[in-house]
Amino acid sequence: MGTSQVYVYAIVHAGRGLPPEARGVGRPPASVRLLPVGELAAVVSDVPEDLRARRRDLMAHQDLLIRLGADAPVLPMRFGMVAEDTRTVAEAVEAAAATHLAALERLRDRTEMNLKVSPAQCGIESLVRADAELRRMLTDVRRRPSYEGNVRLGQAVADGLTRRATQAVEEALPRLTALADGFVRGPEVPGCVLNGSFLVPAAASERFRAEVERTAAAHADQVELRLTGPLPCYSFVPQDGAEPAPPARARAEHAMTGS
Amino acid sequence: MTTTTTYNEAAVCVPRAGTLYDVLELILDRGMVIDIFVRVSLVGIEILKIDARIVVASVDTYLRFAEVCNRLDLNEDASSRTVPELFAGMATGVSRTGAKRAAKSVGGKVKEAIGAGDDDDERDEDRYEDTGDRYEDREEEAAEPRRRRTSSSSGSARSGGGRTARGTHRTEEG
Incomplete structure (x- = not known):
C-alpha cells in the first residue's frame, strides 16, 4: 500500500485531545493522530501493511472508538475505511461538515x-403441548418413523419456537x-x-x-x-x-x- | 466498559468483555462510510461471520428437535385417563425434567457442532491470525476474567413448578 494512504477511524469535534493509549490497527499498532478540518477533526493513522479484517484489528478499531467516545461524541467509521491521502479526507469531511456536526450533537451523551x-x-415441550398440529405430527412420526417425518417435525418445531x-x-x-x-x-x-x-x-x-x-x-x-x-x-x-x-x-x- | 450479557432460561450470565461475537456485523456493516474512501479487503470475513453464529435453520437442528420431541412423554396413549390424572402425572416432574435435560443437551450439541458458543474467539484466532500473533492474543485473553455461564440451581428444574429459582448471578460490570 502507498505510504500516503490513511486509515480513518472516526470524525470528532476539533479541539479535543486523543485519549491516552490511543492505538490503531496493525502490528505494532499504528500511532493515531488528529487531522483538523475546520470545526471537525478526523481520527486517522497510517495504513499497516497487509491490513485485513483480523480479530486483532477489528478489536483495535472498536477499542479506539470506545476510548474516543468516553467523554465526547464520536462518529464511528465502518471498519476498514482507507483514503488515498490526508487531502482526500479533509475534502470529504469539509464537504459534509454541517451533517457531521449535527450528527455529533445528536449522539452527545448517548x-x-x-x-x-x-x-x-428450552421451550420445545411447552410448544408441543400447546400446539395440536405439532402433537399430530409427533404422533405420526412415532407411528411411522421416517427421516422425512422427523425433518418435517423438527422444522415445524423450529418455526414454532421462532x-x-x-x-x-x-x-x-x-x-x-x-x-x-x-x-x-x-x-x-x-x-x-x-x-x-x-x-x-x-x-x-x-x-x-x-x-x-x-x-x-x-x-x-x-x-x-x-x-x-x-x-x-x-x-x-x-x-x-x-x-x-x-x-x-x-x-x-x-x-x-x-x- | 463494553460487555455482553446473556439472559436465558438457566441464568443471567456474567457479562463478558472484549469479544467480537455479538458486534461483528456492527463493526463491519454499520458505521459511517464515505464513498470516495476505499475499503480494505474483507476476504475470509464471511466464513468468520457464519462460523460465529448458531445456525438454527439446518436439517441437523431439525432432526435434533425431532429427537427431543420423540423423548417427550405427553401421555398420548392415555386417552382413558382423566384430566386430573394427566395433571398429576405432570406434577411428578419426572417427564418434565427428562425433557428439559434432553433439550439442553441438544442445544449444547448444536453449538458444539458448529463451533459457536464460548470458544468462538479462540477459533477466530486459529483461523485468522498469523502464527506469530497467537501467543500474545492468547495471553491477553487469559488475563481477562473469562468466567463461564453460571448454572442454575439444579433444584429449580426438578421442582416441576417452573423457574422460581432462576439464577440471578449477574455481577456488576467494571
Missing part, C-alpha cells in the same frame, strides 16, 4: 446498546424503545429473531438494562437475549456521508407502531 434475541430451545420468540419480542419492544432516543433494526443475523440497536441516553442506561432483564425473566420460555454495550453509535451515524438519519424520536415511535 451510546448504542445492541440487543440480539434468539428463540429459547414464531413464539417473535411474538415475545414485539410485545417487549415498545417498553424498550420508550427508554431510547432511537431504535434501528440491524442486519439480519441467522438464528436471531431480532438484531436491534438502541440509542440510549447515558442517564437511562441502567434503566434500560433493568428493562432488558425484566423482559428476559418474563419471556424465559420463549427467548434468549444478548445485550451488548455501551458501543460506539455505529447504527446512528449518517448513512453514506449524505443523508442524516431521521430524527431519533420519530424513529422510536415508528418502531413502536410496528411498521
Whole structure:
C-alpha cells in the first residue's frame, strides 16, 4: 500500500485531545493522530501493511472508538475505511461538515446498546403441548418413523419456537424503545429473531438494562437475549456521508407502531 | 466498559468483555462510510461471520428437535385417563425434567457442532491470525476474567413448578 494512504477511524469535534493509549490497527499498532478540518477533526493513522479484517484489528478499531467516545461524541467509521491521502479526507469531511456536526450533537451523551434475541430451545415441550398440529405430527412420526417425518417435525418445531420468540419480542419492544432516543433494526443475523440497536441516553442506561432483564425473566420460555454495550453509535451515524438519519424520536415511535 | 450479557432460561450470565461475537456485523456493516474512501479487503470475513453464529435453520437442528420431541412423554396413549390424572402425572416432574435435560443437551450439541458458543474467539484466532500473533492474543485473553455461564440451581428444574429459582448471578460490570 502507498505510504500516503490513511486509515480513518472516526470524525470528532476539533479541539479535543486523543485519549491516552490511543492505538490503531496493525502490528505494532499504528500511532493515531488528529487531522483538523475546520470545526471537525478526523481520527486517522497510517495504513499497516497487509491490513485485513483480523480479530486483532477489528478489536483495535472498536477499542479506539470506545476510548474516543468516553467523554465526547464520536462518529464511528465502518471498519476498514482507507483514503488515498490526508487531502482526500479533509475534502470529504469539509464537504459534509454541517451533517457531521449535527450528527455529533445528536449522539452527545448517548451510546448504542445492541440487543440480539434468539428463540429459547428450552421451550420445545411447552410448544408441543400447546400446539395440536405439532402433537399430530409427533404422533405420526412415532407411528411411522421416517427421516422425512422427523425433518418435517423438527422444522415445524423450529418455526414454532421462532414464531413464539417473535411474538415475545414485539410485545417487549415498545417498553424498550420508550427508554431510547432511537431504535434501528440491524442486519439480519441467522438464528436471531431480532438484531436491534438502541440509542440510549447515558442517564437511562441502567434503566434500560433493568428493562432488558425484566423482559428476559418474563419471556424465559420463549427467548434468549444478548445485550451488548455501551458501543460506539455505529447504527446512528449518517448513512453514506449524505443523508442524516431521521430524527431519533420519530424513529422510536415508528418502531413502536410496528411498521 | 463494553460487555455482553446473556439472559436465558438457566441464568443471567456474567457479562463478558472484549469479544467480537455479538458486534461483528456492527463493526463491519454499520458505521459511517464515505464513498470516495476505499475499503480494505474483507476476504475470509464471511466464513468468520457464519462460523460465529448458531445456525438454527439446518436439517441437523431439525432432526435434533425431532429427537427431543420423540423423548417427550405427553401421555398420548392415555386417552382413558382423566384430566386430573394427566395433571398429576405432570406434577411428578419426572417427564418434565427428562425433557428439559434432553433439550439442553441438544442445544449444547448444536453449538458444539458448529463451533459457536464460548470458544468462538479462540477459533477466530486459529483461523485468522498469523502464527506469530497467537501467543500474545492468547495471553491477553487469559488475563481477562473469562468466567463461564453460571448454572442454575439444579433444584429449580426438578421442582416441576417452573423457574422460581432462576439464577440471578449477574455481577456488576467494571
